[in-house]
Amino acid sequence: MSETIGYIMITVGVLFDVLGCVGLVRLPDVYNRLQAATKCVTLGTCLILFGVAVMGFGSGQNAMAVKSLICAAFVLITSPTGAHALARGSHKAGVPLWQGSVIDQYQEYEETKS
Amino acid sequence: MSTIMLVFIWALLISAFLCLYRIAMGPTPPDRTVGIDILGTIVVGFCAFMSLYTGKDYYMNIGISWALLSFIGTVALAKFLERRSFDE
Amino acid sequence: MKAIIQFLIMIALWLLLTWSLQPADVIAGIVISILTVALMGNIFLDKAARLFNPIRLFWGILYIPYLLWYILIANFDVAYRVLNPAMPIRPGIVKIKTCLETEMGKTFLANSITLTPGTLTVDIIGQDLYIHWINVKYDNDIEAQSYEIAGKFERILRRIFE
Numbered sequence: 001m002s003e004t005i006g007y008i009m010i011t012v013g014v015l016f017d018v019l020g021c022v023g024l025v026r027l028p029d030v031y032n033r034l035q036a037a038t039k040c041v042t043l044g045t046c047l048i049l050f051g052v053a054v055m056g057f058g059s060g061q062n063a064m065a066v067k068s069l070i071c072a073a074f075v076l077i078t079s080p081t082g083a084h085a086l087a088r089g090s091h092k093a094g095v096p097l098w099q100g101s102v103i104d105q106y107q108e109y110e111e112t113k114s
Numbered sequence: 115m116s117t118i119m120l121v122f123i124w125a126l127l128i129s130a131f132l133c134l135y136r137i138a139m140g141p142t143p144p145d146r147t148v149g150i151d152i153l154g155t156i157v158v159g160f161c162a163f164m165s166l167y168t169g170k171d172y173y174m175n176i177g178i179s180w181a182l183l184s185f186i187g188t189v190a191l192a193k194f195l196e197r198r199s200f201d202e
Numbered sequence: 203m204k205a206i207i208q209f210l211i212m213i214a215l216w217l218l219l220t221w222s223l224q225p226a227d228v229i230a231g232i233v234i235s236i237l238t239v240a241l242m243g244n245i246f247l248d249k250a251a252r253l254f255n256p257i258r259l260f261w262g263i264l265y266i267p268y269l270l271w272y273i274l275i276a277n278f279d280v281a282y283r284v285l286n287p288a289m290p291i292r293p294g295i296v297k298i299k300t301c302l303e304t305e306m307g308k309t310f311l312a313n314s315i316t317l318t319p320g321t322l323t324v325d326i327i328g329q330d331l332y333i334h335w336i337n338v339k340y341d342n343d344i345e346a347q348s349y350e351i352a353g354k355f356e357r358i359l360r361r362i363f364e
Contacts, residue, residue, distance in 0.1 A: 007118065014125045016277055017156060021132035023284040024152060030144045031334045032293055033136070035322045036280045037152045042317065043277050048159045052166050063221040064165055067174035070218060071181060075158060078185035080316035080323075082151055082192075087324045087334060089192035090144035091295075103294035103341075106324055106332040171221075178219075 002058025
């Protein structure tokens with residue numbers, strides 16, 4: 001029972017990982033790529049880790065299960081923070097938005113400040 | 115057991131190669147950095163697979179360390195992109 | 203008081219990571235936790251004691267499934283946009299206002315916004331958050347944007363951190 005649930009979670013997680021990487025290749029500029037890749041790969045990796053935890057608890061390997069839950073918590077906290085730092089860094093480095101973008105209020109803020 | 119495991123590992127390899135494509139072809143430095151960040155998270159998934167496949171729990175230690183070091187590396191690269199000093 | 207709470211969190215994390223109750227492991231964990239709190243205790247967990255209030259703890263536990271639900275919606279949204287051959291995106295960076303005051307509340311709000319459908323936090327300046335939105339719906343309407351993006355999280359985060 002727990003093995004089936006674990007395999008289902010891991011399958012969905014791997015699918016989201018692949019989708020996030022397809023987004024990383026297809027989307028047009030840094031910010032859109034960061035969006036797709038961060039969301040999908042974070043949830044995909046967390047689902048893989050949850051699946052490993054479910055299977056570990058089911059087969060009596062408690063150490064592995066607890067460690068994978070801690071790892072999932074770390075990924076869930078650090079990944080959006082890293083994405084936030086990268087978005088801010090690339091905007092300050094002067095990477096332009098895609099030409100189809102409609103509005104950039106952060107650029108207006110930077111101009112009024114300087 | 116091993117067939118479905120092989121399918122998972124090939125799927126993760128494909129996504130790692132997509133990240134490598136972005137790292138190699140990315141037009142600007144931030145694009146490459148995004149690829150490096152995502153590749154780090156995928157490697158954590160690999161470590162979970164190795165742990166499940168071999169039944170040893172110390173692969174999860176590698177995964178935890180990898181997640182934290184990848185985060186520190188991403189923040190350092192982002193600070194470098196901002197062209198600022200590292201003391202903030 | 204603050205140091206004791208930090209020490210308890212550190213030792214709990216150590217015991218979960220090593221997953222053994224051998225005396226040598228536990229003593230090494232106690233020494234390392236004391237060293238960590240003494241050296242770096244002043245850089246994290248501002249006002250930690252108030253988080254152990256039972257009401258705040260209840261809302262914090264309730265927040266986890268709420269957030270996971272929105273993360274799941276976000277993933278299907280991204281999958282739809284990536285797999286659609288026409289790529290229906292309309293990106294832009296918008297500004298929203300938040301009513302949260304504490305640093306930790308703003309951090310959690312920014313991380314939650316990054317993980318939910320179509321939005322990515324770019325910068326936090328005082329009470330303003332700059333958000334990269336993949337599908338901009340309004341033209342420069344800060345009130346509507348704030349309600350649409352941050353309102354659903356502020357309702358709960360206000361009870362946890364304020």
